[in-house]
Amino acid sequence: MKFKLIYPKWEKLERQTRFTLPPHGPVVMAAALPDDVEVEFIDENVEPIDFESGADLVGVSMMLTVQTKRGWEIADTFRAKGIKVIFGGIATMLHAEETQLHADAVFLGEAEGRMEKVLADFKNGRLQKTYNYMQDFPPIESVGTARRGILNREMYNYRGVQMVDLVHASRGCRFNCYPCCVNFLGGRRFRPRPYDKVIAEMAGIDNNRLFIVDNSLAQDKDWEINLFREMIPLKKKWCCHPIEDDDKVLDLAAQAGAWFVYQAIFDTSDFIRERIKRYHDYGIGVEGSILLGLDNHTEDYIKRLVDFLLEIELDMAEFTVLTPFPHTRTFDDLHNAGRIFSYDWNDYTCGKVVFQPKMLSPQQLQSLYYYAWDKFYEEEPQNYRMFKLLKKVVEKEKADNTYKPRVRP
Numbered sequence: 361m362k363f364k365l366i367y368p369k370w371e372k373l374e375r376q377t378r379f380t381l382p383p384h385g386p387v388v389m390a391a392a393l394p395d396d397v398e399v400e401f402i403d404e405n406v407e408p409i410d411f412e413s414g415a416d417l418v419g420v421s422m423m424l425t426v427q428t429k430r431g432w433e434i435a436d437t438f439r440a441k442g443i444k445v446i447f448g449g450i451a452t453m454l455h456a457e458e459t460q461l462h463a464d465a466v467f468l469g470e471a472e473g474r475m476e477k478v479l480a481d482f483k484n485g486r487l488q489k490t491y492n493y494m495q496d497f498p499p500i501e502s503v504g505t506a507r508r509g510i511l512n513r514e515m516y517n518y519r520g521v522q523m524v525d526l527v528h529a530s531r532g533c534r535f536n537c538y539p540c541c542v543n544f545l546g547g548r549r550f551r552p553r554p555y556d557k558v559i560a561e562m563a564g565i566d567n568n569r570l571f572i573v574d575n576s577l578a579q580d581k582d583w584e585i586n587l588f589r590e591m592i593p594l595k596k597k598w599c600c601h602p603i604e605d606d607d608k609v610l611d612l613a614a615q616a617g618a619w620f621v622y623q624a625i626f627d628t629s630d631f632i633r634e635r636i637k638r639y640h641d642y643g644i645g646v647e648g649s650i651l652l653g654l655d656n657h658t659e660d661y662i663k664r665l666v667d668f669l670l671e672i673e674l675d676m677a678e679f680t681v682l683t684p685f686p687h688t689r690t691f692d693d694l695h696n697a698g699r700i701f702s703y704d705w706n707d708y709t710c711g712k713v714v715f716q717p718k719m720l721s722p723q724q725l726q727s728l729y730y731y732a733w734d735k736f737y738e739e740e741p742q743n744y745r746m747f748k749l750l751k752k753v754v755e756k757e758k759a760d761n762t763y764k765p766r767v768r769p
Contacts (some may be wrong), residue, residue, distance in 0.1 A: 361397050361398065361416050361417070361479070362398050362400065362414065362415050362416045362417075363393065363397050363398065363399050363400070363415065363416065363419060363425045364400045364402070364415035364417075364418045364419070365386055365389070365390060365399055365400065365401045365402070365416070365418075365419045365421060365608065366401075366402050366404065366409060366418065366419065366420050366421070366431075366434055366698045367383050367385075367386050367401070367402070367403045367404060367405070367421050367422075367423075367427075367502045368404050368420065368422060368427040368430040368434055369404040369405045369427075369430055369432040370405065370426045370427045370430070370708075370709075371426055371474070371709050373680070373704070373709065373710065373711045374711050374730075374731035375557075375679075375711075375730070375734075375737075375742075376678070376742075377518075377742050377743060377746060379518035379523060380403075380405050380516060380523070380528065381402045381516065381523050381524065381526065381571070382403075382508070382511050382513070382523065382525060383403060383421070383423065383504070383526070384526035384527075384528070384573055385421050385423050385448075385450065386401060386403075386421040386449075386510070387401075387506040387507050387508050387510060387511065388471070388503075388507075388528075389421060389448060389449075389471045390473075390506075390507035390510050391421075391504050391505060391506050391507040392471035392473070392474070392475045392504075393475050393479070393507075394471050394475065394476055394479065394578070397479065399507070399510050400413075400510075401510035401511065401516065402709075403511075403512075403513075403515070404434075406512070406515035406516070407416055407512065407515060409434065411437055411438065411441070415438075415443060416443075417444055417445075417446065418434075418435070418436055418438045418443055418444070418445045418446070419445070419446050419447070419448065420435055420445060420446075420447045420448075420449075420452075420463075420595070420734050421447075421448055421449040422447065422449040422450070422451035422452050422459075423449050423450050423451055424450070424451055424708075425454060425455065425683075425685055425686075425705050425708040426451055426705060426706060426708050426709050427451055428451050428455050428459065428705045429452070429706050431447065431459075431462075432459065432461075432462040433584050435447070435462045435463060437460055440463070444464040444482065445462075445463055445464050445465075445700065446463065446464060446465040446466070446467060446478070446482075446487075447459050447462075447463045447465070447466045447467065448466070448467040448468075448471065449487040450541075450545060451548050452466055452467070453468050453469070453494065453544075453545055453687075454491075454541060454544075454545075454685060454686045454687055455686065456468055457704070460489065460490065463489075464487055464489075465478070465482075465487050465488060465489060465490070465491065466489070466490050466491070467491045467493075467531060468490065468491065468492045468493060468494050469491075469492065469493025469494045469496060469497075470493060470497055470498055470531070471496045472498040472499075472502040472503055472504070473502055474491065474493060474498070474655070476500075477491075478491055481589070483623070488621070492546050494595070495547060497531070497546075497547065497551065497663075498533075500530075500531065500551045500552065500553055500554075501553075501554055501557070501758075503531070503557070504531075504551055504557070505557075505560070505561040505564060506527070506561070507611055508525065508565065517766075517767060520766035520767045521549065521750070521766045522567060522569070522572040522764075522766075523543075523569075524567070524569045524570055524598070524766070525565045525567040525569070525570055525571070525764065526570070526571045526573050526600065527558075527562055527565065527570055527571070527572060528572065528573050529552065529553055529558045529572060529574055529577075529587060530548045530550060530551055530552040530553060530574045530579065530583075531546050531551045531553075531574075531651055532546045532548065532549050532550050532551040532575075533546060533547075533548065533550065533574070533575040533576060533579070534548055534549070534550045534579055535576055535685075536548065536564060536689075537624075538576075538688075538689050538690055539651065539682060539683070539684075539685070539688055539689075540688060541592045541685055541686070541688045542575050544688075545687075546575075546689040550579040550580060552579075552580070552583050554562075554585075554696065555586060555587060555590050557593065557620075558587065558590075559590050559594065559660060562591065562594055562596060563594055567715075568595070568596055568597055568762045568763075568764060569596070569597050569598065569619070569756060570596050570597070570598040570599075571598065571599050571600070572598055572599070572600040572601075573600075574600065574601060575601060576601050576602050577600050577601065577602065577603050577604070578602045578603055578604040578605075581604050581606060581609060584603070584604055584609050584612075584613075585608065585609060585612055587616075588612035588613050588615070589612060589616075591616035591617065592612075592615050592616045593616075594616075594617070595617065595762045596616075596617050597617045597619045597753045597756060597757060597759050597762075598616075598617055598618060598619055598764075599618075599619050599620045599621065599622065599647075600621055600622070600732070601621065601622050601623075601625070602621060602622075602623055603618065603621055603639075603644075605635060605638060610638065610639070610641075610642045610644070611642060613642070613644065614642040614643050614644060616668075617632040617646065617756070618642075618644045619644070619749070619752075619753050619756075620644060620645030620646060620647055620675060620676075620713070620749055621639060621644060621645075621646055621647070622647050622648075622649050622678075622768050623635065623636070623639070623647070623648055623649065624648075624649045624651070625648040625649065625650050625665075625669065625674075625738070626651070627650075627665075628664060628665055632668075632672070633668075633672050636648075636672050636673075636674060637672070643752075645675040645676075645749050645752065646675050646676075647674075647675060647676035647677065647678060648669060648672055648674045648676070648677045648678070649664070649678055649680070650669070650677055650679050650680070650732070651680055651681075651719075652679060652680070652681055652682065652725065652728060652729055653681050653682035653713065653715075653717050653725050654730060655717075655718040655719070656718075656719070657717070657719060657720065657725075658719045658720065659720065659724060659728060660730060662728045662731075663728075663731070663735075665732075666716070666731070666732050666735045666736055669735065669736060673746045674736075675745060675748070675749055676742075676745050676746070676749065677732075677737075678701070679729060679732040679733050679736075680710035680711065681711060681712065681713050681726070681729050682715070683710050683714065684700055684706055684714065684715055686744070687707065694715045699715045699716040700714060700715045700716075701715065701716060701722070702714040702715075711729065712726070713725045713726045713729070738756075
């Protein structure tokens with residue numbers, strides 16, 4: 361059976377450096393397919409789709425809301441040729457009803473242990489319109505090693521530097537952050553994978569640099585401690601979302617190769633100042649994730665926030681505009697208040713204002729978004745700050761003999 365799996369292109373943040381990471385969702389889903397399925401994977405962000413090449417079944421994997429309309433176009437094109445199309449991924453779950461209009465089937469939920477039935481239904485001409493496993497999670501022990509062999513790895517280099525490979529050590533999240541849809545997607549229960557499976561997967565990745573994509577590693581202190589201890593012998597260098605603010609945890613994370621963290625920065629408090637300092641004390645860099653457009657944000661507040669980020673010597677910053685994704689508390693609040701003025705999913709890039717802010721006009725917030733990017737990177741451009749982070753990890757790799765030079769053209 362020939363299965364063509366497609367990851368639609370999407371618009372990057374306007375001010376962001378133009379590199380592309382290998383996607384995670386498609387390679388995890390591909391691992392859940394039976395061994396006799398021949399997978400052709402196309403990441404439209406790095407290579408074009410050949411709509412004329414044959415396939416028995418096409419899968420469209422969508423992670424982001426901004427991918428949905430392109431995903432629908434791709435599906436409509438294949439279906440016009442008589443080829444059936446199934447959708448899956450996070451954005452499919454967020455936009456299930458709309459996506460059904462462009463699909464022969466939609467798969468909702470986690471794929472492990474479920475794809476044999478889906479493909480059997482397809483082969484027998486009984487493909488169902490919806491396979492709904494939302495909140496019906498497979499045993500976490502059944503999550504296997506992602507099928508990274510389907511990736512065209514040469515496409516994921518930036519100026520000769522291989523981009524990080526994505527891997528996950530857990531699913532679910534016990535937090536319920538205001539703009540986040542993980543509660544809807546993966547549940548409020550933290551579900552860690554067995555250590556041996558996580559370590560075996562990391563060890564088998566032909567890349568010394570990883571991105572651990574778990575929603576937050578700061579979910580269970582004992583689990584974190586044991587995970588980092590197991591990771592130390594791998595000598596991998598990695599980035600992740602927040603780590604527990606605990607001396608023992610941070611020390612073990614550094615020993616295990618923590619390179620930098622993506623840390624949400626939501627105010628100018630001493631708590632945030634100390635949080636960043638403590639990461640730095642353990643040699644861990646910080647890329648701040650800064651959300652603009654909350655109800656307490658004024659022009660003066662946002663400008664003071666940018667000054668604060670420079671003052672605390674944040675390594676990198678990624679500014680985004682509050683975006684009301686479906687199935688979040690943000691969407692419910694803004695939609696019910698009539699404050700969303702665009703439901704065009706192509707606008708949901710996290711870099712465009714699609715709602716009426718409380719203290720600003722939409723135009724003011726859009727302008728302040730650009731101001732934040734430009735002001736933060738005014739004296740040290742983004743590429744230079746990235747180089748400084750890369751230089752630190754290269755020094756660590758050379759010290760433990762894991763450094764691989766970049767591939768020069």
